[in-house]
Each structure stands twice: as structure tokens, then as C-alpha cells.
Amino acid sequence: MKFLDQAKVYVQSGAGGNGCVSFRREKFIEFGGPDGGDGGRGGDAWAECVDGLNTLIDYRYQQHYKAERGRNGAGRNLAGGKGADIVLRLPKGTQILAEDNETLIADLTAVGERVKLAPGGNGGFGNAHFKSSTNQAPRRANPGQPGVELTLWLRLKLIADAGLVGLPNAGKSTFLAAVSAAKPKIADYPFTTLHPNLGVVRMANREFVLADIPGLIEGAHEGAGLGDRFLGHIERCRVLLHLVDGTAEDPAADYETIRGELAAHGHGLEDKTEVVALSKVDALTPEARKKVARALKKASGQTPVVLSAVSGEGVDKVVKLLWREIETARTADPNEVPAAKEEAWRP
Numbered sequence: 001m002k003f004l005d006q007a008k009v010y011v012q013s014g015a016g017g018n019g020c021v022s023f024r025r026e027k028f029i030e031f032g033g034p035d036g037g038d039g040g041r042g043g044d045a046w047a048e049c050v051d052g053l054n055t056l057i058d059y060r061y062q063q064h065y066k067a068e069r070g071r072n073g074a075g076r077n078l079a080g081g082k083g084a085d086i087v088l089r090l091p092k093g094t095q096i097l098a099e100d101n102e103t104l105i106a107d108l109t110a111v112g113e114r115v116k117l118a119p120g121g122n123g124g125f126g127n128a129h130f131k132s133s134t135n136q137a138p139r140r141a142n143p144g145q146p147g148v149e150l151t152l153w154l155r156l157k158l159i160a161d162a163g164l165v166g167l168p169n170a171g172k173s174t175f176l177a178a179v180s181a182a183k184p185k186i187a188d189y190p191f192t193t194l195h196p197n198l199g200v201v202r203m204a205n206r207e208f209v210l211a212d213i214p215g216l217i218e219g220a221h222e223g224a225g226l227g228d229r230f231l232g233h234i235e236r237c238r239v240l241l242h243l244v245d246g247t248a249e250d251p252a253a254d255y256e257t258i259r260g261e262l263a264a265h266g267h268g269l270e271d272k273t274e275v276v277a278l279s280k281v282d283a284l285t286p287e288a289r290k291k292v293a294r295a296l297k298k299a300s301g302q303t304p305v306v307l308s309a310v311s312g313e314g315v316d317k318v319v320k321l322l323w324r325e326i327e328t329a330r331t332a333d334p335n336e337v338p339a340a341k342e343e344a345w346r347p
Contacts, residue, residue, distance in 0.1 A: 005156040005196070005233070007059035011117055014042025014067035014083035016144025019124035022075030023137070034137060036073060036127040039144045040080030042120030043067030046087045049108035053091035054198065056156050067118075070144055073126040080123055088117070090154065093236065097153040105152070109159065117152070121145035155232070158196055160211035161326045163234030165262070166243040167254050168215030171279035171309055173197065175243065176212045178309040179319055184212060196233050203319055208326050211237065216261045231265045238329035239273045239322055244304070246278045246292050252299035273325050276300045277318055282308035 017039025024032035045067050065088060071080030090096075096106040096115070106115040124142030131138055164172040173184035180199025197212045213230040234240065242258060244251045255276070263270040278296055281289055289306060296304045305321065307314030 004055050004057045004060050005158075005230075007056045007154045008063065009059055009088070009152050009154060010064045011045045011086070011088070011150045011152060012064075012066040013045045013086075013118035013120045013147035014069045015147045016040065016042045016121035016123040017070035017072040017080035017083075018143045019126035019129070019141030020073035020075060020078075021127045021139055021141045024076070034127040034131050035075055035077045036141055037075070037078040037080065038126050038129060039073045039123030039142075040070030040082045041123050042070045042144065042147050043083035043085040044116055044120045045118040045148075045150070046085055047094075047096055047106060047108065047115045047117055048087050048089055049092055049094070049111050049113040050089045051092070051111045053089065054158070055091065056094070056154055058089075059154060067120060067147065069147075070120065070123050072144075073123070073141070077126075077128055079126075083120060085120075088154075091156060093157045093159040095155045095157060097155060099151040099153070101153045118148035118150050121147050157236055158198060158211050158233040159209070159236050160198060160234070161208035161237065162201075162210045162239050162241055162322045163237035164210065164212045164241050164243060165234065165258055166215060166279075167217065167245065167248075167258060170215065170243040170245045170254075172212045172215065172243055174309040175241075175279065175307075175315070175318075176210060178312070178315055180210060182212075196230055201319060201322075203323065206323060208323060210241075210322075216258055218257050218261070231262070231269065232267075235267050235269065237272065239275060239325040240269075241318065241322060242274050242276045242300075243279045244276065244296060246280045246289070246306075247283050251278065251292050252295040255296060255299050273329065274300075274302075275305065275318065275321050275325065276302055277305040277307050277314070279307055279309065281306045282311045282313065 019039050020036035022036040024035045065086050067086040068083035070083045073080045094108045122145045124144045127138045127141050166172055176182050176199045179201045182197055182199030184197045199210050200207055201210050213233050244255050248254050305314055305318050307318055
């Protein structure tokens with residue numbers, strides 16, 4: 001399934017049904033009177049966060065969504081039925097923005113959340129509504145109110161516990177494949193990932209979600225390369241794993257480049273907890289490892305973890321570091337709901 005993290009949709013709620021002009025005419029009934037019913041209310045437009053989705057690809061091929069119009073009223077005081085609602089089923093982490101692509105309408109972060117995007121129009125009154133002692137035979141009814149039309153932007157931000165950042169070919173996809181069951185594209189020639197990937201990392205009886213985003217290059221915040229549009233997927237991460245290619249000409253400069261892009265993007269990315277790792281060390285001699293690690297430590301201010309996703313060296317250590325930082329962030333988060341403990345089965 002193709003990954004799509006942004007879509008533009010047109011939403012319209014249902015118009016209300018028209019009121020009815022009718023008079024009661026029956027045999028042996030001397031005085032009938034008005035009996036026109038009211039029109040039904042139009043359907044509402046809703047957005048709902050559902051489980052089992054991780055892309056907005058459904059909204060790539062259908063952009064127009066309209067709720068059903070309310071039924072018209074009828075004689076014998078029959079009111080029209082309500083129109084059916086329209087529901088946009090969205091993955092967890094979807095933001096709904098107005099047409100200007102800036103004004104936030106809703107942020108769906110939990111499965112089951114529902115947001116009313118546009119209310120349906122009210123139904124019109126039938127002529128029975130207007131009868132009175134001074135107007136015993138009204139011959140007018142109200143039309144239904146029109147529905148609400150909206151143009152919305154849907155923007156998906158993946159919800160992951162940890163995020164992978166680094167320059168292209170830093171070994172992010174290889175690391176994700178080594179620690180999870182994800183199957184990102186990996187090859188022995190230089191290329192960059194085009195779409196974010198998610199993987200579930202399991203260790204003992206614990207697990208967390210790891211997100212791999214396409215590599216950044218210098219000037220990404222100005223639109224260079226793939227730009228920084230995918231950085232939104234790690235805004236919700238609790239910790240960042242910064243992979244630096246140990247075989248690069250200047251790993252310390254590569255580290256500074258990524259940090260500069262994170263700071264230019266903003267949204268708190270530069271302040272997130274960071275674990276720095278020197279990747280592809282299986283291709284370095286012991287002397288080269290020490291030299292590169294010293295330079296990277298001077299640039300980052302912390303001792304980098306030496307790892308190789310191919311040979312498995314240092315991978316477990318990095319996973320444990322990530323888990324420790326995630327647990328610390330969860331403990332500090334007042335909105336974190338602790339997982340329910342399963343009780344032992346008893347006969």
C-alpha cells in the first residue's frame with residue numbers, strides 16, 4: 001500500500017428537507033385543517049479516528065464527501081426523516097486543517113475520537129407549524145436550510161515512540177530492519193528512502209514503535225531534496241536516534257548538518273532527547289573508530305554508541321538506551337495512561 005501523509009478533501013453536510021403544505025381532506029370530516037409535516041434534518045459530516053489505518057491513501061482517489069439530504073415533510077403531519085451522516089475514517093495521528101492549511105480544526109490522537117466537521121441543515125417547517133387561532137389555514141412552508149461546505153486538509157503525523165534521523169545512506173533503514181519486522185528497501189548502492197516506515201521493536205516483554213523518515217540534506221528546510229515535509233512524523237516522538245555514517249568524510253559535520261535542519265524546522269525537535277550512534281563501524285579499523293568517535297563526541301557533547309546493523313554490534317545497547325529514554329519520558333508525561341496489567345487466570 002502506498003504511503004500518503006497529506007490529502008485535500010471537500011466535505012458537505014446534508015441540506016434540510018422542505019416543509020410540506022397540506023390540508024386534511026377526508027370523507028365525513030367537516031373541518032380538516034392544515035397537516036403539512038416538517039422536513040427532516042440533513043446529515044452531519046464527521047471525522048473519526050479508527051484503528052487499522054496508517055496512511056491517507058483512501059483520500060487520494062476520492063476527495064468529495066457529501067452527507068445525505070433530509071427527507072421532505074408530507075401530509076398527515078408526517079415529518080421527514082433525517083439524512084444519513086457521512087464519516088471520514090482517519091488513522092491515528094491525523095490533523096484536520098482549514099483550507100488555508102494552517103488553522104488547526106482537530107487533532108485525532110486516540111482511537112475512537114469523533115469530531116463534527118459540519119452540521120446538517122435544519123428541516124423546514126410545514127404549514128401545520130404556522131396554524132393559530134388567527135391563521136387557521138396557512139398556505140406556506142419553509143424550505144430546508146442548506147448544508148455547510150468545507151475544504152479541508154488532512155495531514156498525518158505518525159505516532160511513534162522513537163524516530164530515526166540522519167543523512168541519506170546513514171543506515172537508518174538497515175537498522176529498522178535489524179530490530180523490527182519491518183521490510184524497508186535496502187540495497188548495496190546509495191539511495192534514499194522516499195516514504196516513512198514504521199516498525200515495532202520488541203525486547204523481552206516490552207515493545208515500542210520506531211519510525212524511519214527519509215534522509216535529510218543540507219538546505220532541506222528551504223525545500224532541498226525531499227525537503228522537511230516528513231519531519232512532522234517525528235514531532236510526536238519521545239526520543240530521537242541520530243545515526244551518523246562512520247564511513248563518511250566528516251561525520252562530525254554530518255551531525256551538525258542534521259542538527260541545523262532540526263533547529264530550522266522548529267516545533268521542538270531540537271529540544272527532544274537524542275541518542276547519537278555511529279553506524280557502519282564494521283567497515284572501520286579500530287584506530288579509525290576511535291578517531292571518528294572522538295570527533296563525533298566533541299560535536300554532539302555525548303559519547304556516541306558504536307554500532308553496526310549488519311553485524312549486530314551495539315544494536316542491543318542502542319535499543320536498551322532508547323527504551324530507557326522512552327520510559328523516562330512516559331513517566332514524566334502527566335497525560336500518559338499506564339497500561340493495564342493482566343491478572344492471572346483463576347478457575
